[in-house]
Amino acid sequence: MEEEIMTDKRPIISTGGRGGASGSKKTLPMPVRYAINAVLVLLVLVVGELMIDGGAITRYQSTVLEQVGVYIILAVSLNIATGYLGQLPLGHAGFMSVGAYGCAIFVMRMAEVLGVGARDFTTGTPLTVLLVIGGLLVGGLCAAVAGIIIGIPALRLKGDYLAIITLAFAEIIRVVMLNIDSVLGFKLTGGAKGLTGIPGYSSFLLVFACVAIVCFLIHTMMKSRHGRAILAIRDNEIAAEATGVNTTYYKTLAFVASAFFAGMAGGLYAGCIGVLQPAYFGFMKSIEILVMVVLGGMGSMLGSALSATVLTILPEALRAFSEYRMIAYAIVLILVMIFRPQGLLGSYDFSLSRIIERVMNRDFPWKKKDDAPADAAKGEEVSADV
């Protein structure tokens, strides 16, 4: 669904690679690249929305699609901390739950104050749209605050110790969500029974618009000075520090960005399923998201998005074999790791602009340099496919 707006990571690593060295190469100007991708995203959103309105996608399928979108955001946000920063947080579900509760409680309370009915959220008035956007931001900010609180002590630690401390924080968040009501003395999260009556504000359009925005923001962040600093820390922390990168600041930044987007995804998740229970956000949920990132290939946004899509749709498609599907899932996981430890896509990332540029330059992988003009026709076909 989301391949169109994926980043290409190579230029981030070797910045001098494109354009600079060989003056004769044709390149697309940046505004054109953004325009192409923006048009494609809009196309996907409009086509998807039309298919849902027209009934080509059933209600059940569109719910699954919404969940796919939520998991894509979760996977690409975890990818910031795992793939780009090179740390191993095991508490992503904790951020997700903070965002989910933050967003849901904000939307519900504000709807009560403003007198907006639950029905209005499904039809969508300007006020509810504002409210939902506000809610998602509140959810994201709550998660970001949690990210700062967790990140500052956690990022002092390395490797497995960081993994376990984030796991510990996520479990604490879960227990707090479970028992906070009895401490506060009023109903906030609803405890084990859960927070019910959340208006179903998530729609295909909203979720995938968020997916596009999140992917765009992460992409631009990783291509900026800040992104390069984060990658430098991943590659060699001591060398990065020696060259003047403020490692503490950038580690926290990456961690908080990861938490913020996870919180947003949580907000969308709340609107998607309508009920929140602390049990949804256990250790297994964090692992599930981590598996998506690792299976797709760490540091590859396309990989994260693809494996999030496959791993969300597959269990739904295999409902008939529900007894065996988790075993199959486990076996696939083990086999992929044994035969392809770097993940399915490794660190490859798809870039439409790069392909168009190759077509413009008649530079195809399947032919030698000297007979370039002969295969121009083939090149046209490829561009038509894409």
Added chain:
Amino acid sequence: MDIFLSQVLNGLQLGSIYALVALGYTMVYGIILLLNFAHGDIIMVGAYVSWLVMAQLGLNPVLAILLSIVACTLMGVIIDKVAYAPLRNAPRLSILITAIGVSYFLENGAQLVFGADPKVVPAFTDISTINLGGLALSFPAVVTVLVTIVATVALTLLVQKSKLGKAMRAVSEDMGAARLMGINVNSTISFTFAVGSALAGIGAVLYAMAYTQASPTMGMMLGTKAFVAAVLGGIGSIPGAVVGGLIVGFAEMIVTWLGLSVWKDAVVFLLLIIVLIVRPTGIFGRTMSEKV
């Protein structure tokens, strides 16, 4: 006084089980730097074997204990050979994900074979309390504590005095150099898994004795807590695992005693966070200096 003593004994019992499981985590981590997520599920397998032998086949409890330990040991070695050995040189995260995969596999396999409902493991003995100087102490608790002491001492002797223990320490120090010195690295790692899993088997029997049930997901929380215990004590360190296990056990006991049992998981994890902030490698952990 009596209540106090029995609470202390409860804490000791719980802590001992955590300690035995934590020892398995710590040994595997010490040798191949792997957080073995499947370790908790090995305990689940052991508990099911106990149930199978006693409740289904009606055999002697002693046989059940032995078979549980043997099954766990085999399980550990097989998992290492099938899932981890092909990944010795792969990035560490890949092995971690494989461990998660194995854990999923065992949990869901058990659910498929035995069903999702917990099974009741029959009592191993008829003796429920023993009198010690006028005090009635819970028999399983006393046995648990004694077995843990014996197992820890035996393990320490094995690692410190025996030739295999020396090989284990060498491999954990520097795998490449150990190989050059003529140590069979792969069989040493397998041996480590066997010992760690045997301890898990003992832990499984003791757990079944204390809580009399086996369920597909029982390994998850037990494993996570034991893992916390291992990290708390300093992962890779044998005394650390025991101390960590006892700390976690006592913390849970105290919180439950105060009537705040819903918060006990949070307290355990909070304790871990505080220890890691003060001592980033755990109580007994070695600080590793990073080479540039």
